[in-house]
Amino acid sequence: MPITTADLARFVELYADRLHAAREHLTALDSAVGDADHGINMDRGFSAVREVLPGLREGLPGALAKQVGMKLISTVGGASGPLYGTFFLRFGTSLGDAAEMTGADLATAVRAGLDGVIARGKADPDDKTMVDAMTPAAEALESNAASDLVQALEAAARAAAAGRDRITPLIARKGRASYLGERSAGHVDPGAASTTILFESLRDALGR
């Protein structure tokens, strides 16, 4: 079953809900290694996204994703604004003018989004950022693209969470957490946590 604009809108809405619910949790994670605003930032951005969402339901999925990205860039700020903004922007661009998308299109779009995040933030693998949750999720989607969408989305969500947990013992080398040096080891990366929620929302919104 192809993925429609409505599906994408449902995903964005669910992600917005979950970010709102996780606001304190993400902020607490950022208190430990950063400046205590990641949950606030994401919630602010996705609250703004939620307001423009109704007007986007009628259009193309690519246009919706691009608008989400632009809204994030112009409302979030901080590190996560340009990064998630770029993710959605490139994700949308990758979809072009298609009216619907397949699981393979989704995998391609996520990869394009990830490439955008890397180009913007210049994080290497194991720098302990959202990239370390996004990369395994993108790979899981790609390697499951041929099979069932539900299964692919489940694999992506699990891979993101595994990525988040895998880097927890590492020392951060990008973003604010890097200022902590060795003291960053053992703390969950806030961006990896919000990326995990992204792929979990994608699974739960589309993977019925």
Add this chain to the structure above:
Amino acid sequence: MPITTADLARFVELYADRLHAAREHLTALDSAVGDADHGINMDRGFSAVREVLPGLREGLPGALAKQVGMKLISTVGGASGPLYGTFFLRFGTSLGDAAEMTGADLATAVRAGLDGVIARGKADPDDKTMVDAMTPAAEALESNAASDLVQALEAAARAAAAGRDRITPLIARKGRASYLGERSAGHVDPGAASTTILFESLRDALGR
């Protein structure tokens, strides 16, 4: 037995010791109704007095009291500095050039000191200040002047304490506590407390 310069010095020293010991207590009383410094102020002043005391033991009692008063004026500051300073200054002036003093001289000197405090601070009875502890003490010394010094000093110390306690329920009308209005009722006046310690020290130093 007449009161000598040595006796007076012993009193001042004992008062200084007891103020030092009561530093926190007096400051806590001042926290409740003022600016949390009465114990600090008195201790600062009498620490300075203690340093000049050795040089005063050889002189006349009046000179000793006057030097104590001047030292207090130039080291205490706040309300209590000029008030206690004036007390000791006038006390000393009242003794003139006498080499020794009787119980009656002591009563006269305390009265002179009290008059100085009232002239300087313009407190009326029941304004809830040190004057309300000093006045009954002065009266007790006067009315017992003819009798035994030990008894007179005991009466003065008791009268000061009774004065301090009598005004505790009152609303302050002078000094910082007056800003509190009705909220000052029920709090011990810090200056009345330090005046009580003064007369207790006088009793314990001279009333053997």
Add this chain to the structure above:
Amino acid sequence: MKKLINSTDRVVEEALAGMAAAHPDLLRIEDPNVIVRKDAPRQGKVGIISGGGSGHEPMHGGFVGLGMLDAACAGAVFTSPVPDQMLAATKAVDGGAGVLHIVKNYTGDIMNFEIAAEMADAEGIKVKAVVMADDVAVQDSLYTAGRRGVGGTVLAEKIVGAAAEAGKDLDTVAALCQKVQDNVRSMGMALTSCTVPAAGKPTFEIADDEMEIGVGIHGEPGRRRVKIASADEITDMLVGPILDDGVIAKGDTVLAFVNGLGGTPLIELYIIFRRLAEVLEERGITIGRSLVGNFITSLDMAGTSITLLKLDDELTGYWDAPVHTAAMRWGA
């Protein structure tokens, strides 16, 4: 107690040494703890001095310099300076035209300045004193020590300093200081207590959901303890009594001064100013000049005070005149 200090005994001395090191172009420190304008005494100029307990920085030492104070006396924390200090300051700045003492209305300050004035008089120096008492939180009645001198003092020192710099004589500057006092009203509030270094613990206990309205700058308890409110409500609680006092009315132009008590950041003071401007507009009062920042503080207390001064051309002119001190500077 968490403070950047070395020893509770040396707080004032070391802060003054720091001032001397930071502002050698403006001031010098003389014994006992007197901050003197670098070029004092200036012949023929009325000397302006003030002073009070320490813990209110930048007041008063930060106001020593061109167009403001000639000297400031720094007492122990929250304790009026001693007469020796005011006498030393008076002598240090007397240029033959007499010296004005700007005294905040606290029992201790009044008495110590009085004794100093008697001493200066004995030495043949002409001294006048004006008492600042602008805090409307205190009822101006026979049953109190009278209103406290607070934020209005900062404005008085600036304005009077400009007049003295312009060569006005002692009677004129004293009258001008009284004019400021007659036209200025203030009120403050605290979210937290301050901690006097030597005391080592907060002056008062206050719950997480409470605030003290009408607090004094020494942590003296205020008019009432109430549940914490929004910035707008707090502003209203402060402006209300100031305007009710009757000095400032519809049609007037004011200098609006929002002051921080030491532990409150500037971002919050501007939130207060926003509402203040709104209220004044509603009441038909024009903001002619404004001042926002930490000028008369209470150690590390979190809180704010509002001061309004009714302006006329004379006061505005002196306010705008050049000033060059550590804490207030313009036109120079």
Add this chain to the structure above:
Amino acid sequence: MKKLINSTDRVVEEALAGMAAAHPDLLRIEDPNVIVRKDAPRQGKVGIISGGGSGHEPMHGGFVGLGMLDAACAGAVFTSPVPDQMLAATKAVDGGAGVLHIVKNYTGDIMNFEIAAEMADAEGIKVKAVVMADDVAVQDSLYTAGRRGVGGTVLAEKIVGAAAEAGKDLDTVAALCQKVQDNVRSMGMALTSCTVPAAGKPTFEIADDEMEIGVGIHGEPGRRRVKIASADEITDMLVGPILDDGVIAKGDTVLAFVNGLGGTPLIELYIIFRRLAEVLEERGITIGRSLVGNFITSLDMAGTSITLLKLDDELTGYWDAPVHTAAMRWGA
């Protein structure tokens, strides 16, 4: 959380409205949360803009005015502004001579300013960016996001603003900004945490007898958590790494800047300055200029930072040039 605010959502907007009400002679507020110099754009003058998360007041909005910034972008508290703001600021101040972006080195600030510069470029405005990264608490290595921009930014904005005011072109002011960066080093410490309004509780827990050395201005944890020490020891812990960094050496003349983080009163900053002057004297370094006060804060955090800028005649001249902003003013 005890703060003078109305709602955690409106902190920045209301503070800006307060600034506009307090300083109508200096600045105006434009959407989205951009503080613009009253008379911008000025034809032929290079525009100087900066910006960053709010919560560091007076930085940057308090530095908008003659001889300093032409505009400042106020992000959410501790969050880099969004590119729309930098673009709006850039357009508002462009007088045809190009615009300099002074960017503090934080991942978010860098990326958002980069996007804005791309957008401005697309609109045909010449933009250059200089990144301030003066915090020696962070090791300058490949394994971090690089040194943070802190107190040196304040000095850069003043100096670069003076050069732009004097008519220097974009390349010249950008090079001057880089020169400040190359010659300035800072380090800070905290006694307490700050509380982000929207978070509602302190960013970090810290015991009554502990302090954080090398803290960031967003409450980022520092180099190490140690037992609380005396003001002199703390000063030494900050100056040591600054001087060890090798930029400032015996024989140099510096601008010595002791900054408060928002919750620390001025009296304590002067105690720090006293020791700083002593250490510099011991090391054969001369204090040519000084600055003491709250200029780059971290909400209500108690603590201090020290910044030293190596001066030469050019930097000193621009430092001394007239400036008229809400928070820094002289000669005008």
